[in-house]
Amino acid sequence: MEALLLIDVQNDFLGGGSLAVVGGDEVIPVINKLQEHFQLVIATQDWHPISHKSFVSNHPGKSVYDVIEVRGKSQILWPDHCVQASDGASLSGKLSQHRIEAVFRKGTNPEIDSYSAFYDNERLKSTGLADFLRGRGVKRLYIAGLAGDFCVYYSAKDAISEGFVTYIIEDAVRSVYPEKFPAVVADVLKQGGFVIDSTDLLGT
Ligand code: VGL
Ligand code: ZN
Numbered sequence: 677m678e679a680l681l682l683i684d685v686q687n688d689f690l691g692g693g694s695l696a697v698v699g700g701d702e703v704i705p706v707i708n709k710l711q712e713h714f715q716l717v718i719a720t721q722d723w724h725p726i727s728h729k730s731f732v733s734n735h736p737g738k739s740v741y742d743v744i745e746v747r748g749k750s751q752i753l754w755p756d757h758c759v760q761a762s763d764g765a766s767l768s769g770k771l772s773q774h775r776i777e778a779v780f781r782k783g784t785n786p787e788i789d790s791y792s793a794f795y796d797n798e799r800l801k802s803t804g805l806a807d808f809l810r811g812r813g814v815k816r817l818y819i820a821g822l823a824g825d826f827c828v829y830y831s832a833k834d835a836i837s838e839g840f841v842t843y844i845i846e847d848a849v850r851s852v853y854p855e856k857f858p859a860v861v862a863d864v865l866k867q868g869g870f871v872i873d874s875t876d877l878l879g880t
Contacts, residue, residue: 677715677716677812677813677814677815677816678714678715678716678814678815678816678817678818679714679715679716679717679718679809679812679814679816679817679818680710680711680713680714680716680717680718680818680820681718681719681720681793681805681817681818681819681820681821681831681835682707682717682718682719682720682771682776682820682821683719683720683793683819683820683821683822683827683828683831684720684721684722684758684821684822684823684827685703685704685707685719685767685768685771685821685822686721686722686758686764686765686766686767686768686822687763687764687765687766687767687768688722688757688758688764688765689722689757689758689822689823690704690768690822693757693764694755694756694757694764695754695755695757695758695852697822697823697850697851697852698850698854699850700822700823700850701770702850703820703821703822703847703848703849703850704768704770704771706820706845706847706848706874707771707772707820707821707848708771708772709874709878710818710820710845710848710874710877710878711772711775711776712775713877713878714775714818716777716812716814717775717776717777718776718777718778718779718780718805718808718809719767719776719778719779719780719821720779720780720781720782720793720803720805720821720827720831721758721765721767721779721780721781721782722757722758722765722781722782722783722790722827723758723760723765723781723782723783723784724757724758724759724760724765724783724784724786725759725760725784725786726756726759726760727786728756728783728786728789729746729751729786729787729788729789730746730751730752730753730754730783730789731753731754731755731756731757732753732754732755732756733756735753738753739753740753740754740755741753741754746787746789747787747788747798749797749798751789758783760784767779778808780793780803780804780805780808781803782796782803783796785800785801788800791826791827791829791830791831792827792830792831792833792834793805793827793831793834793835794806794831794834794835794838795834797830806834806838809840814840815840815841816840816841816842816843817835817840817841817842817843818843818845818877819831819832819835819842819843819844819845819849820844820845820848820849821848821849822849822850823849823850823851823852824844824849824850824851824854824857824860825851825852825853825854825856825857825860826851826852828844828849828860829860829863829864832844832864832869833863833864833867835869836864836867836868836869837867841870842864842868842869842870843869843870843871843872844860844861844864844869844870844871844872845872845873845874845877846861846871846872846873847873847874847875848874
């Protein structure tokens with residue numbers, strides 16, 4: 677069984693959003709086509725309380741993209757984004773949603789950031805995604821969405837370590853720091869994952 681995992685296709689990561697990823701909107705038509713190819717489609721939402729420690733507004737005197745220590749770990753300070761139940765946290769209205777069977781939310785603990793769809797960054801809590809996928813007989817997991825160098829990357833690493841045959845669909849991903857994406861690709865390949873194009877699945 678194969679599944680398509682859509683990472684954080686939320687308004688705040690798209691044009692006009694508070695943490696807009698350059699070119700982010702371009703993944704949506706690709707993802708909408710990809711969904712027709714899969715029997716199982718699931719999605720994630722970044723879903724932060726307003727008090728979240730990754731928000732620059734909760735660190736007076738600091739600037740966006742500063743790196744600070746939180747609980748002994750380095751933390752990038754992000755513009756406030758994906759506040760629980762806000763419009764910015766909603767899945768894009770341009771995203772086809774009728775095939776999405778389940779949505780897993782992450783980043784709800786105000787103290788800990790959560791890039792992966794599977795675990796928070798300190799691995800204290802599971803979202804339940806791995807057990808959900810195993811329960812549905814999923815062996816191969818295809819990942820698309822935003823951002824390639826954060827939530828897609830961390831989700832792919834955890835998917836590999838959870839034993840899924842893991843593919844990042846490169847043309848269905850955009851990154852916060854696009855110049856860092858080649859290192860993401862290299863690491864995912866090194867760990868035993870795969871990086872493909874949507875045309876490898878859909879043809880041209
Ligand atoms: C993400 C930064 C902060 C992501 C989430 O979805 O990649 N990036 N929160
Ligand atoms: Zn976030």
